[in-house]
Amino acid sequence: MLIIMQQQAQECQIDNVVKFIKDKGFDAHISRGEVHTVIGAVGGKIIDPRDLELLPGVEEVIKITSPYKLVSRAFQPQDTVIEVNGVKFGGGNFGVIAGPCTIETFEQMDKTAKQLSSYGVKVLRGGAYKPRTSPYAFQGLGVDGLKIIREVADKYSMAVTTEVMDISQIETMLDYVDILQVGARNMQNFTLLKELGKVNIPIILKRGLAATVEEWLMSAEYIMSGGNRNVILCERGIRTFEKVTRNTLDISAIPVVQKISHLPVIVDPSHATGLRDKVIPMSKATIAAGGDGLIVEVHYNPEVALCDGAQSLYPEDFKTLFDDLKLLGPILKKKVN
Numbered sequence: 472m473l474i475i476m477q478q479q480a481q482e483c484q485i486d487n488v489v490k491f492i493k494d495k496g497f498d499a500h501i502s503r504g505e506v507h508t509v510i511g512a513v514g515g516k517i518i519d520p521r522d523l524e525l526l527p528g529v530e531e532v533i534k535i536t537s538p539y540k541l542v543s544r545a546f547q548p549q550d551t552v553i554e555v556n557g558v559k560f561g562g563g564n565f566g567v568i569a570g571p572c573t574i575e576t577f578e579q580m581d582k583t584a585k586q587l588s589s590y591g592v593k594v595l596r597g598g599a600y601k602p603r604t605s606p607y608a609f610q611g612l613g614v615d616g617l618k619i620i621r622e623v624a625d626k627y628s629m630a631v632t633t634e635v636m637d638i639s640q641i642e643t644m645l646d647y648v649d650i651l652q653v654g655a656r657n658m659q660n661f662t663l664l665k666e667l668g669k670v671n672i673p674i675i676l677k678r679g680l681a682a683t684v685e686e687w688l689m690s691a692e693y694i695m696s697g698g699n700r701n702v703i704l705c706e707r708g709i710r711t712f713e714k715v716t717r718n719t720l721d722i723s724a725i726p727v728v729q730k731i732s733h734l735p736v737i738v739d740p741s742h743a744t745g746l747r748d749k750v751i752p753m754s755k756a757t758i759a760a761g762g763d764g765l766i767v768e769v770h771y772n773p774e775v776a777l778c779d780g781a782q783s784l785y786p787e788d789f790k791t792l793f794d795d796l797k798l799l800g801p802i803l804k805k806k807v808n
């Protein structure tokens with residue numbers, strides 16, 4: 472249920488509504504918009520909307536039949552804008568994250584980050600714990616990898632995003648990382664999502680390999696209902712019958728999700744296509760479709776990459792892409808950063 476407060480509602484009236492719904496066993500989630508404050512009543516059993524409508528300062532009570540509550544535009548009409556190291560995602564901003572698939576060595580991260588930062592990239596990606604299909608494939612450097620990416624990012628004044636695979640990794644990661652990434656394979660790891668609801672740094676939630684938009688948004692709802700409002704959704708391709716690309720990029724998911732939800736939607740064109748030469752056109756398609764950003768794999772020398780070299784861009788190609796996105800930005804009313 473959503474309780475929309477009057478424009479001139481006082482703080483004590485908001486507190487009173489919160490107390491009322493909490494006494495009935497609901498959690499209260501407050502969204503302060505420019506005009507109205509909206510209170511989401513989540514989790515409880517029965518409440519008569521008329522009792523709420525009679526409380527001072529209440530303008531309207533909406534019963535929500537859709538499964539989305541905190542992620543929905545009804546709860547928060549304005550776009551969520553997430554800012555990390557000066558890079559904004561959402562609300563007309565197009566944020567760009569780049570870096571290798573995996574943290575391999577200090578030198579590899581240093582060479583890649585040096586080039587990326589010289590192009591103006593401010594958020595560096597790189598996996599320390601890798602969800603590999605084969606247990607015999609390189610699994611990542613673990614904490615040593617986290618130390619490397621942090622040191623390199625600090626050297627070039629960049630922020631760090633890396634994938635968290637298990638709740639046992641969260642505490643350590645918080646010492647090294649600015650954005651936590653939930654990989655496609657963990658999108659419905661509800662225990663992990665609940666724990667991520669308790670941290671206060673942004674979470675990139677990747678769409679599951681075969682997840683519907685509804686399942687994806689419900690996973691975001693898990694994180695938000697735990698108290699963490701900073702969720703960036705990431706479309707990274709879904710599994711279809713088509714084999715010519717690694718996955719099938721669901722570009723239509725961008726406007727579909729943006730209509731339902733206020734959360735930023737970015738795209739990972741690297742895992743979506745699996746092929747370097749498809750990454751650039753799909754990145755441009757992302758901004759054209761109204762996406763809020765990109766997370767792209769770039770390696771200083773993709774030929775020697777331990778993981779996903781074939782889908783990693785050469786730094787110079789990434790630069791051309793970044794420049795092109797900046798040219799497209801004003802036409803598409805997006806601030807590329």
Ligand code: PEP
Nearest residue numbers: 598654655656677707742
């Ligand atoms: C990644 O971004 O490193 C990754 C493994 O992606 P996904 O979870 O989308 O497969």
Ligand code: MN
Nearest residue numbers: 572768778779
């Ligand atoms: Mn990868």
